[in-house]
Amino acid sequence: MKEKLSELKETVARLLKDRTVDFFIAYQAGHSQVEPIPFFLTTAEHVENLFLNNFCAHNLSKYLLDYLAGDEVVGVLAKGCDLRALKRLLTDHRVERGRVFVVGLPCIGIYDRKKVQEVYPAGLVEVVEEGEEVILRGETGDKRVPRKEYLLPRCLTCPDHNPEFYDLLLGEKVANGPLAEEDYSDVRALEEWAPGERRRYWTRQFERCLRCYACRNVCPACNCRVCCFDVAEPRWLGKGTSLDEQEMFHFTRAMHVAGRCTGCGECERVCPVNIPLMKLNKKLAKDIGALFHVPQAEIPTEVEPLGQFRLGDPDEFN
Amino acid sequence: MSKNPMVPNPATITKITSETGSGDVKTFRVVFDDPSLAEGFTYRSGQCAMLSVFGVGECMISITSTPTRPGFLEFSVKKVGRVTDALHEAREGDKIGLRGPYGNCFPLEKMKGKNLVFVGGGIGLAPLRSLINNVLDNRKEYGRVDIIYGARSPQDLVFKEELFQNWPKYQDTHVYVTVDAGDEEWKGPVGFVPPYLEEINPSPEGAVAVTCGPPVMIKFVLQSLAKMGYTDDQIITTLEMKMQCGIGKCGRCNIGDKYVCVDGPVFSVDQLQALPDEF
Amino acid sequence: MCWCGSNIASTVDLDRVQKAVEKLTNVVHVEQNKYTCSEPGQAQIVAGIREHNLDRVVVAACSPRMHEKTFQRTVAKAGLNPYLLEIANIREHCSWVHTSVEEATPKAIDLLRAAVAKVIRNTPLTTSTIPVEKRALVIGGGIAGIQAALDIADAGHQVVLVEKEPTIGGRMAQLDKTFPTLDCSACILTPKMVDAAQHPKIRLLTYAEIEEVGGYIGNFEVTIRKKARSVNEDVCTGCGICWSKCPSKAPNEFDCGLGERKAIYIPFPQAVPNKPVIDRENCRYFTKGKCGVCKKVCPAGAVDFEQEDELLRERFGAIVVATGYELFDHSVYGEYGYGKYPDVITGLEFERLINASGPTGGKLKRPSDGKIPKTVVFVKCVGSRDEAKGFPYCSRTCCMYTAKQAILLREKMPEAEAYVFYMDVRTPGKGYEEFYTRATEEFGVNYLRGRVARIYPKGDQLVVRGEDTLVGAQVEIEADLVVLATAMVARRDAAELAQRIGFSYDQYHFFTEAHPKLRPVETNTAGVFLAGACQGPKDIPDTVAQASAAAVKVAMLFSRDELETNPMVATVDEGTCSGCEWCKPTCPYGAIDIKTIEERVGKRTVSRRVATVNTGLCQGCGACTVACRSGAMNLKGFTNEQILAEVEAICL
Amino acid sequence: MTKVLPQGKLKDFLKDTMDKYSLVAPVREDGVVVLKPTADPEAVVTDYLNTVTSPKDFFFPQTERMFRFQKTEGKIRVEETTWQGKRVIFGVRPCDLGSLELIDRVFQEGEYEETYYLARRENTTVVGLACSSPGPTCFCTTFGITPGSPEGADLMLYPDGEGFVVEVLTEKGEALAQQTETLLEDQDVDLAEVKGRFEGLKVPLGDHLSVDGVAAKLDGMFEHPVWAELSPRCLGCGICTYLCPTCHCFGMTDEVRGDQGVRLRCWDSCQFSDFTRMAGGHNPRPTKKERVRQRFMHKLNYYVHRFGRYLCTGCGRCLEKCPVGLTMVHVIEKVNDSGTREVAVNE
Amino acid sequence: MSVERAGTGVSTAGWEPKIIGFCCNWCSYAGADLAGTSRIPYPCNIRIIRVPCSGRVNPQFVLRAFQRGADGVLVAGCHPGDCHYSTGNYFTRRRFLLVKRLLEYLGIEPRRFQVRWISGSEGQKFADVVAEITEQVKALGPAKMDKMRDVM
Secondary structure, eight states, X not given: OGGGXXXXXXXXXXXXXXXXXXXXXXEEOOSSTTOXXXXXXOSGGGGGGBOOOTTOOOOOXXXXXXXXXXXXXXXXXXXXXXXHHHHHHHHTTOSOGGGEEEEEOOOSOOBOHHHHHHHOSSOEEEEXXXXXXXXXXXXXXXXXXXXXXXXXXXXXXXXXXXXXXXXXXXXXXXXXXXXXXXXXXXXXXXXXXXXXXXXXXXXXXXXXXXXXXXHHHHOSXXXXXXXXXXXXXXXXXXXXXXXXXXXXXXXXXHHHHTTTOOOOOHHHHHOTTOOOHHHHHHHHHXXXXXXXXXXXXXXXXXXXGGGOOOTTSOOOOO | OOSSTTSOEEEEEEEEEEOSTTSOEEEEEEEESSHHHHHHOOXXXXXXXXXXXXXXXXXXXXXXXOTTSOSXXXXXXXXXXXXXXHHHHOOTTOEEEEEEEESOOOOHHHHTTSEEEEEEEGGGHHHHHHHHHHHHHTGGGSOOEEEEEEEXXXXXXXXXXXXXXXXHXXXXXXXXXXXXXXXXXOOSOBSOHHHHHHHHOOOOTTEEEEEESOHHXXXXXXXXXXXXXXXXXXXXXXXXXXXXXXXXXSSSSEETTEEHHHHOSEEEHHHHHTSOSOO | OBOTTTTTTTTSOHHHHHHHHHTSTTOOOOOOBSOTTSHHHHHHHHHHHHHHTOSOEEEEESOHHHHHHHHHHHXXXXXXXXXXXXXXXXXXXXXXXXOOHHHHHHHHHHHHHHHHHHHTTOOOOOOOEXXXXXXXXXXOOSHHHHHHHHHHHHTTOEEEEEOSSSSBOGGGGGOSEETTTTEEHHHHHXXXXXXXXXXXXXXXXOSEEEEEEEEETTEEEEEEEEOOOSBOTTTOOOOOHHHHHOOOEEEOGGGTTSSEEESEEOSSTTOBSOOOEEOTTTOHHHHHSOOOHHXXXXXXXXXXXXXXXXXXXXXXXXXXXOXXXXXXXXXXXXXXXXXXXXXXXXXXXXXXHHSTTSTTTTOOXXXXXXXXXXXXXXXXXXXXXXXXXXXXXXXXXXXHHHHHHHHHHHHHOTTXXXXXXXXXXXXXXXXXXXXXXXXXXXXXXXXXXXXXXXXXXXXXXXXXXXXXXXXXXXXXXXXXXXXXXXXXXXXXXXXXXXXXXXXXXXXXXOBOOSBXXXXXXXXXXXXXXXXXXXXXXXXXXXXXXXHHHHHHXXXXXXXXXXXXXXXXXXXXXXXXXXXXXXXXXXXXXXXXXXXXXXXXXXXXXXXXXXXXXXXXXXXOOOHHHHHOSSSOEEETTSOHHHHHHHHHHHHO | OEEEEEGGGHHHHHHHHHHHXXXXXXXXXXXXXXXXXXXXXXXXXXXXXXXXXXXXXXXXXXXXXXXXXXXXXXXXXXXXXXXXXXXXXXXXXXXXXXXHHHHHHHHHOSSOOOHHHHHHHHTEEEEEEOOSSOOTTOOGGGGTOOTXXXXXXXXXXXXXXXXXXXXXXXXXXXXXXHHTGGGOEEEOOOHHHHHHHHHTOOXXXXXHOOOTTHHXXXXXXXXOTHHXXXXXXXXXXXXXXXXXXXXXXXXXXXXXXXXXXXXXXXXXXXXXXXXXXXXXXXXXXXXXXXXXXXXXXXXXXXXHHHHSSOSOOOOOHHHHHOTTOOOHHHHHHHHHHSOSSOOXXXX | OOOOOTTOOOOTTSOOOOEEEEEEXXXXXXXXXXXXXXXXXXXXXXXXXXXSOGGGOOHHHHHHHHHTTOSEEEEEEOOTTOOTTSSHHHHHHHHHHHHHHHHHHTTOOGGGEEEEEOOTTOHXXXXXXXXXXXXXXXXXXXXXXXXHHHHO
């Protein structure tokens, strides 16, 4: 991915200079190699600060919601998963296609900062890919590890290494790996537990929740103009943080993205207290697949699975 | 009063007056249930108190009654949100909570002997009313009093009895009322407050101007006053911010390092000028 | 709080309820009365509102489905918006289903608390108006449909009468004589059929079916499929040459399959319209590709093999559903021979066999060998009043038509013996009991009280074995013909039609009236009315009465130029709405659109898309509100705030 | 002689503590170390850089009941409630120890005291734990705190060889030491030497980051373009403010069940869009720019004006957890790098 | 938060489950009315909230009921195909197939939350369903999900 940096710089500079875009959203270097951060460029002079490596996890298209009121054309760098998120915003009629200029970024996987930092808490210099292995190259030496174990969870079942559509693609398309089956093993495992065990598990998770709303704010499916958690009346959610309110929050959040979640896992990635939010999202995705025959890979759908029905849907409510 | 500043004291609404035609402003007369508080609660014009509707929440409202007329407190409340909606639902005899007083007050000492110009708009007359009545109750200590007040329509005027009957009776006290748009019965002036103020043109000589109202009005009133020769230290206004604790802790109402609930709400314009533009 | 005499007061300790309710925030006045729905009861509400300056009212009484409208009018009388009322259902949901005061009283308190919590969040609602399309659709061309169509047309309104079969007339046309007057069915029906055909305000669409129904009261949009008749109706004169020359034969449905007709045919001689139709399944031209005789002989050139189904889109203000009934299929009864004995026939088949225009020309010949029966056994309650194999309900007409048929038999063939096996004889109609008495006394029909246990063949006869419970003995009758009084049942496509139009039906698939007593011809879908046996078994007088009633309802509706709409409709908080459109697909009425609004953001004006509700189309189901994640979509009268408040109040 | 708690007696120390106190301690849970009430000494860990949540949670809990109210027969009864308990918080790092003092000032200052916080402060004994190996996100030294600073602790533990050197700092600390007396061994250890060792530990990030003059510089930077540059990437979530050991904004909310209810004081965040939005709709901090500016101006300027210190202790949580790297370090660097001249920016 | 609930020590001995029923106006509410007019007795634990259509029942209402101390929740609507609004209950069916599974996944006993189709003519069924759910919830004991009460 790094190798595309110079092409990215040229591209962004050109787009800004010829006013194809009014500004561009990409990445800049962060506190360390493993945490590149979003970067908003308004002039071509800024391109020198662009940064790209295989830790560029952030989905940048969600930022488009900050620019709804204007008429600027916003350039955005998008991997396959980010494009799916953008599609979510387009399907939800939140963003106009004409106001986004998509620079597509083929991607074969983003590394999970948390997992890498377990090996290299600090001082990682770069990650070198060698087939199914990667070399974590750091100040204190190299470490060769199996690639898959260090990728973000979403990358393991990634259906789109190339963005589905774009206005311009950086480099060549990459071959999509063999499409992995959606992996619901963690959901299934939890389903197997005794109900009391599950209750304790989720109680522990929810009690840890800070209600910081990072999961919501980063989520491309949580794109409401006003979130129901932020309205005073009716009070869908109290400000107090007892277990029942935490559960209300997580239940509601999960239901609101049911059938709409693009599976990017950003919620879980940004959660400061490691709440396994994707175990909720995936549970719903799994059931939606099984009950209504809408596989995760087809989402966003034209009409959301909960906004339609079939006469022959399963019925167990007699 | 409870030692804990965050705990409201039970009080009873003894009288409700609907001020405006649409009823969106009501004045609540409130008396503490605890007789010692009812007597011991001291405040100064310009200060605010936190009104609690139990189960709904609190809102900071300026005290519109004057400490010169003890026995009760009065609050004029416009219906704008959850808590004020709930207050408007209340009936006489209902219980609310009250804590305070909070914030600073109008600099009465500084105003003594001066000619006073009060410029109010809409519900902005509420804090001024406390001050005006305070001044009029000690009429001899002040110079000429000009009260210039405006509202959107005759229906939106508040404290009509005082405006049209009580206040003009005081010596050397002049009340001017205008409306943005009149109706069939309105015989008075029509027009916005700032030009009306310029038309009346009270002299800045030995005067203090106090203005309170919607932000847009204040903005133009300040311009008019400047045009008329008032200096920044001659002009006093009040600020409104979202407040929750009222005691400078919750972190909401600060403008720079000043907390409106503690350091305000009364500011002179030269004080405001030193604050960051974030209100 | 209503005592409802002792209906509520004997199970709910209303004094205790009153004590609890008086303490609730916002409650300023509580009173009880014996019958709140009575005039003094209502007057008390009005007085209470005035005296205490109330702005919300809760009535704790019977189901809101019973008296909500009543009390809405009551509070309106006191000058209050009718929607500032809530009902706590402490009768049907409380006093009538719980036996002890200790159980019912706390529950009543909870229900009242919920009603109070809801009502304080009620807002005044006002109705708006929609224009009424003054055209009626009548579905079904039997006596019910014909009567309804004629009455509506006579009231001066346009009617389209849609009939599935090639002719109107329905079941009544198949009958020989009618009870209790024994006048000839055709004689009284056919003039009405002709009236309907010739009425300037009625348009007949026979051989046509309802394809799709959209819209709402006053403004239904209906798609009608006019099936290919293969005969150009505009040209055909009904001369009959075609069917006389047609070489293909098929069982005649009109004669219950007992006789034959041609492939191009009219069902019976007095058919209206008197225009044939080609039964393509049995027509040689269509099955073999060769023939075309009819086309050749037709002097008018009306035969059109190329004709296709036609879809007509029409607007109507009201719909009368008069789709009639079918007969119970008795082949489920092993004891009656599973429908395999040709000489075990249904009452309707009997009608055709004795009818002068029937397959036997009015001579009663039994189907198996054409022999004239000497002993005829009638069996009542076949498929009705039988939960095990049929339906638990009473089919209502069988007692009378069996008596009629026995009389007709004895009248035509005095030498023949008539036996009737019955459980009860039910004759609740004008002249009915007298008619039955005539059957037994004047015509000597033998009535045997008891169930038939078995029918089995013996030689060319059928042995009917049963019990005469009055005598307490087994009886065996050797019969030449057995007539089963099979029950009237809902048409097999009834549920489908109800779903298509959007109203409900009961467990037997009879259409459900809005109220069993007080609104017997309305459905719960505004603007859709019921007539005849599609609503439940009925005889002709009742059917005609209901049809006329439905017609009056339609005329009433059409007497207004505009309708007040239901004010409990969905509403959008534009400030919150994201314009995501996910509410749209959940709306069954297509009532949600997207519009662009402009608003100030900082210093500029920007436009933004939001959902908007067509209040004329919206019926207030609230499905959209759940699709709306932010809660921007709300339902007036059942707002999120109200329902959450109810939940919280109940859970206390 | 100096008291030493042998490593092997740590569990017993916690057990003895629990005889008289409820215990809050670092516990590893689902891959993160959180401070939480625990009754199981076995679950308590000491091998963490810092806990993901800070000790402020136990003095200024996310949800605190302030009072109950009861409506009866046209009367209202208000019953003030304060926290009752006696608690030990174990394993607080020096940066977090320092944060307590910063919040103390806010809640004690002025005409009014915040009694809920103070009640918990008074009845809680804080056991500090010096840092042996500061991490890549640590920058306590920027604010004059060292890996061995005990200020804010009642009793301080310095890991040393096979145990913890104990320093008793307050009466509350002394009481705890007495409670656990049998487990503390008097050893011939030079406390000052041990402390000195910790104080001298390198804190790579903090040692190179200076905050000198930042407050003064910020006086003129309210309108500086740096805010417009920094803020767009902010997600507007509450991670920074909720994890920050010094953030202390709150709101109040009523919970009602019928005619009784409570008023709760709950955390709130200046990063939330509705934090300053008034009932009428006006919001003095309408965009992320104003909100991000408020957070950093508060910590690096406003608070300094009021109390003479920075409202940050360099704990590094924002560096670790902010998903978009909008961190204190990043901002201080930006301020240090920017020109002092006030630039008026009109957007 | 470690504040004791005032007046705790609720023993399950005298405990009666509280069950909230969301009933659509046209079918299930009418079914409940019919149970009433037919005087078919059923346990008094259910409290019915009338909604126009089962499709109006927001899953958040269900959770709010549990949050406020309900021990069981019943959502009842017209049988599929019978919806007064044609299609409302089909959406209900989809939504609550998921909700039921999600609640179970969160460790909430699935029998505490039930969805049933009850027509206006099924008074007996309504009574039977209420009896059944009441019995089941009784066997399960209090749901105790109203944790905020611990703070109050």
